Structure formats: C-alpha cells, structure tokens
Amino acid sequence: MxxxxxxxxxxxxxxxxxxxxxxxxxxxxxxxxxxxxxxxxxxxxxTPGYIVQAAIEAASQPKYHRYSPAGGLPELKQAIADKTFRDSGYKAEASQVLVTNGGKQAVYNTFATLLDPGDEVIVPTPFWTTYPEAIRLGGGVPVEVFAGPDQGYLATVDQLEAALTERTKILLFVSPSNPTGAVYSPEQVKEIGQWAASKGLWVVTDEIYEHLTYDGVPFTSIATAVPELGDKVVILNGVAKTYAMTGWRVGWMIGPADVIKAATNLQSHATSNVSNIPQVAALAAVSGPLTxxxxxxxxxxxxxxxxxxxxxxxxxxxxxxxxxxxxxxxxxxxxxxxxxxxxxxxxxxxxxxxxxxxxxxxxxxxxxxxxxxxxxxxxxxxxxxxxxxxxxxxxxxxxxxxxxx
Structure with missing residues (x-):
C-alpha cells in the first residue's frame, strides 16, 4: 500500500x-x-509615519542585514516588557519575551510548547479561526464552550466548569474578542482567572485588541487581575491591530522564562529571527505614543x-x-x-x-x-x-x- x-x-x-x-x-x-x-x-x-521612517533608516544599517537572535532583538524585547507594564500593569523581564512572526506564530509556539498529545484546551466560542488548528497542531484537543448572543458572547464560570476534565491543561482567554467584539468586565475577568487558578490550569490570554474598547469599557488583563495564576500564564500580543501593522508581521509571547526558552528553541529551528527591519519598526511603535x-x-x-x-x-x-x-x-x-x-x-x-x-x-x-x-x-x-x-x-x-x- x-x-x-x-x-x-x-x-x-x-x-x-x-x-x-x-x-x-x-x-x-x-x-x-x-x-x-x-x-x-x-x-x-x-502605518504611522514615524514607524515607517524607523524602518527606512534601519534598512540602511548593515547590522540589520545579518542574523539576529532567534528570540528577538534585545532592545525590542525590553521595550515590549516595558510597554506591557505601562499598558496593563504586568511586570515581565526581557528574558520572558519571545518576538514572533506575527501573532499567529506566537499562538502556535505557545500551544506547541505547552501541550502534550491528548491535553485539552478550553476554548470559549465563538473563537478566532486559528486557535483550534494551532491547538491540534500542538497535539492538543480544543474543547468548545459556546456563549451565544443571549449572554453577550461571554462564557461563564459555570460553563467552563462543565467543560473541565482530568485532561484539561489550558484555558484560552480572549478579551476583547475576535470574532464577536465582546469584552469581559473586570469582575468577570477576575472570577474566571481565579477559577482557572483554583483548578491549576494554565491561562493563555490573547491581548492583541487591548487598546480597542469603546463606551468607556476598560481592558482588563487577566494576568494582572489574578496574581494567583503565578507563572502559569502566557500573554499573546503584537503590533498589527494597534498600529495598523498587519503586514509587518511582528507579534510576541510573554511567559515564564522556561516556557519562553523552550519556545525560542522551537522558533530557532522553524523560522529563526523575525526580519530585523520590521523588528525596528515594532520598537518604534511600542516605545512611542498611543496617539x-x-x-x-x-x-x-x-x-x-x-x-x-x-x-x-x-x-x-x-x-x-x-x-x-x-x-x-x-x-x-x-x-x-x-x-x-x-x-x-x-x-x-x-x-x-x-x-x-x-x-x-x-x-x-x-x-x-x-x-x-x-x-x-x-x-x-x-x-x-x-x-x-x-x-x-x-x-x-x-x-x-x-x-x-
């Protein structure tokens, strides 16, 4: 055969x-x-002009014509750590940051690094189309928890509890949400995070829409709101949505140093470093204003x-x-x-x-x-x-x- x-x-x-x-x-x-x-x-x-200008200037510098560290330019990693503390109050070191080829690689790296075959991931649904595929590629099993329009597309702790099994390893948490635009309140974020912490789960939180909320609704980082999660949280983010940089392909993951080291090893064999010119553009973006x-x-x-x-x-x-x-x-x-x-x-x-x-x-x-x-x-x-x-x-x-x- x-x-x-x-x-x-x-x-x-x-x-x-x-x-x-x-x-x-x-x-x-x-x-x-x-x-x-x-x-x-x-x-x-x-993309804002000052970001484009930074890339233009970088393109003429020979040092950016060479390989750079697989995990990202050191100055960008530090700037991402600083930006995260500025915007969400979450303290991380540069060693806890991995710069990736867009947010999608951060998603894939995270699940590939954390999951063993058969591990389950609770996925509040509707979900962004890439999450389940990345989970499956990592050997995991996505477990959908559907929250419909009658509940504002927001999953409840009771629903999450009903989906929990002995194989559950990760809760995926996304607020603001793609595809629904739903945003969890600070109280809901804390309740869900404390539930995950009480069950010993990892939380993978995608915060790429952190700056896009309306009607005075605040963004709440589950990593900051629930310190009880300790070192079992991974933050995903990138410059694509905040700075109109979808085509520049720069994202990142922030997590415990051992997870980031392992994910960096993976990336060193998959793609190595993100292109240096977009990394310099991203440095200008995250270091600059939110105007x-x-x-x-x-x-x-x-x-x-x-x-x-x-x-x-x-x-x-x-x-x-x-x-x-x-x-x-x-x-x-x-x-x-x-x-x-x-x-x-x-x-x-x-x-x-x-x-x-x-x-x-x-x-x-x-x-x-x-x-x-x-x-x-x-x-x-x-x-x-x-x-x-x-x-x-x-x-x-x-x-x-x-x-x-």
Missing amino acids: SAARISQRISAIAESATLAVDAKAKALKAAGRPVIGFGAGEPDFP AVDEMKVAFDRRRKAIVAGLNAIDGVDCPTPKGAFYVYADVRALLGKEFPSANGPVRPATSAELAALILDEVEVAVVPGEAFGPSGYLRLSYALGDDDLATGVARLQDFLGKAK
Missing part, C-alpha cells in the same frame, strides 16, 4: 477561513468587480455604530453592539431556510456558509460565516474599512437580505 502524500496532521488543518474570504474578495476586485470586503480584520489606515490608535478609534467607533444600526434594520438579523475590537457578530439564524432570489433561481441557504456564499455571488459583499468560528448561524463583519465602503456594503446587504421570503 502506498503512503499518503500529505501527512494526517497537516491534512486535518483547514485553511484560514478569514484569509480565504479576503483572498477571494481581492481576486474579484482585481478582476474588476466592485466587491466590498468585510472579511479581514485589517485597519484601512496606513495613532486613539485617532483610529474615533473612526472605528463611528463605523461600529453605523454598521450595528444598519444590520439591525434588516428583518431576521440580530446584531449585538460590540464593546471592543473592530468586528460585529450578527445572528442570522432567522434567515436560514428563507428563500432568496439568485441568478440561478430561488435559493434557500440552510447554513451561514451557504448564505455568505450567496451574498458574495449576488451582491458582491464578502462576509465570514459562523462556521469559521464555531456553530453555524452567524456572520462576522469587520468594520475596519472605509466609511464609504461600509455604507455601500451595508446598503447592499439591506437590499438583498430584505428580499427573504
């Missing part, structure tokens, strides 16, 4: 649904079609209110108002099974995946279906795009979805 061409481990990994939707939208745009893309979580703003994100937040807040109002004006769509990040997570279960017109005759989409495909084909609006983040019946839309595109896209959705019978 011939061996399979592709390993089972890699064959089991699904393509990133958000990137797939974004790629399809961009391909259609390149072909001249007027597609509006709500798919990718990517600010439409340019840029404050300016972006004004636009995001305006768009947030506009998209929520526009979607809730559609019969059969229920869109809670998010308190963070730059996504809305619309409940479209009431539209499934309804009849919609199409170029090929009436269609009755049974799933949100079918509905999203129909929307793209019929009105050239790209949204990501709930299947990418958990159960079917929902659509994620990013409002990190221009105001005019947002208004046009919502108007197309109102017109098309309003035809449901």
Whole structure:
C-alpha cells in the first residue's frame, strides 16, 4: 500500500477561513468587480509615519542585514516588557519575551510548547479561526464552550466548569474578542482567572485588541487581575491591530522564562529571527505614543455604530453592539431556510456558509460565516474599512437580505 502524500496532521488543518474570504474578495476586485470586503480584520489606515521612517533608516544599517537572535532583538524585547507594564500593569523581564512572526506564530509556539498529545484546551466560542488548528497542531484537543448572543458572547464560570476534565491543561482567554467584539468586565475577568487558578490550569490570554474598547469599557488583563495564576500564564500580543501593522508581521509571547526558552528553541529551528527591519519598526511603535490608535478609534467607533444600526434594520438579523475590537457578530439564524432570489433561481441557504456564499455571488459583499468560528448561524463583519465602503456594503446587504421570503 502506498503512503499518503500529505501527512494526517497537516491534512486535518483547514485553511484560514478569514484569509480565504479576503483572498477571494481581492481576486474579484482585481478582476474588476466592485466587491466590498468585510472579511479581514485589517485597519484601512496606513502605518504611522514615524514607524515607517524607523524602518527606512534601519534598512540602511548593515547590522540589520545579518542574523539576529532567534528570540528577538534585545532592545525590542525590553521595550515590549516595558510597554506591557505601562499598558496593563504586568511586570515581565526581557528574558520572558519571545518576538514572533506575527501573532499567529506566537499562538502556535505557545500551544506547541505547552501541550502534550491528548491535553485539552478550553476554548470559549465563538473563537478566532486559528486557535483550534494551532491547538491540534500542538497535539492538543480544543474543547468548545459556546456563549451565544443571549449572554453577550461571554462564557461563564459555570460553563467552563462543565467543560473541565482530568485532561484539561489550558484555558484560552480572549478579551476583547475576535470574532464577536465582546469584552469581559473586570469582575468577570477576575472570577474566571481565579477559577482557572483554583483548578491549576494554565491561562493563555490573547491581548492583541487591548487598546480597542469603546463606551468607556476598560481592558482588563487577566494576568494582572489574578496574581494567583503565578507563572502559569502566557500573554499573546503584537503590533498589527494597534498600529495598523498587519503586514509587518511582528507579534510576541510573554511567559515564564522556561516556557519562553523552550519556545525560542522551537522558533530557532522553524523560522529563526523575525526580519530585523520590521523588528525596528515594532520598537518604534511600542516605545512611542498611543496617539495613532486613539485617532483610529474615533473612526472605528463611528463605523461600529453605523454598521450595528444598519444590520439591525434588516428583518431576521440580530446584531449585538460590540464593546471592543473592530468586528460585529450578527445572528442570522432567522434567515436560514428563507428563500432568496439568485441568478440561478430561488435559493434557500440552510447554513451561514451557504448564505455568505450567496451574498458574495449576488451582491458582491464578502462576509465570514459562523462556521469559521464555531456553530453555524452567524456572520462576522469587520468594520475596519472605509466609511464609504461600509455604507455601500451595508446598503447592499439591506437590499438583498430584505428580499427573504
């Protein structure tokens, strides 16, 4: 019998649904079609000029043309530690920081370093599409805990307790959330963190949207709020969202020194150092002011209110108002099974995946279906795009979805 061409481990990994939707939208745009893309979580703003200038100057310095330490430039690691203390009150040493090729590598490194085969990770759901795949690649088992719109997409301690088994090793905690924009209150963060500490669990917390909260809602780092977690917490973060640097590919993980050393060993064989020029750009970003994100937040807040109002004006769509990040997570279960017109005759989409495909084909609006983040019946839309595109896209959705019978 011939061996399979592709390993089972890699064959089991699904393509990133958000990137797939974004790629399809961009391909259609390149072909001249007027597609509006709500798919990718990517600010439409340019990277601030002082950050770009730092990269330009670094590119001319021969020392940055060479290999650098696999774990990151020492000055950037120290700056990340300083920035973390400044923004969330969590004290870490430079030796506890690993600079990674974007936030995704930080996610993968963390789970690959902490998990043994069969270890379980509690994953509050809806989840960012990459988490379960990274957990599986690390040999772990994602255990989904679904919190629906009736509870603001916020999981409770009772739900987490019900998911706990003797194989549970890690609680994944994300606030503000991608894909829902939900933000846990300081009281909820503390309650969940204390529960995890009482069970002896690791907590992996993704804080990449820490600066994007609205309506006076505070960001609370579980690592700071619950010192009882001790050295069983890993913080994931990066410059992509705060500084409009998605394409620069600089993220990081912060954790106990032994975990960071092991993850650095892994990275030394996988990719070695992050490109030096983006590292210098990231140094300028994390060492500088938060003026840029404050300016972006004004636009995001305006768009947030506009998209929520526009979607809730559609019969059969229920869109809670998010308190963070730059996504809305619309409940479209009431539209499934309804009849919609199409170029090929009436269609009755049974799933949100079918509905999203129909929307793209019929009105050239790209949204990501709930299947990418958990159960079917929902659509994620990013409002990190221009105001005019947002208004046009919502108007197309109102017109098309309003035809449901």
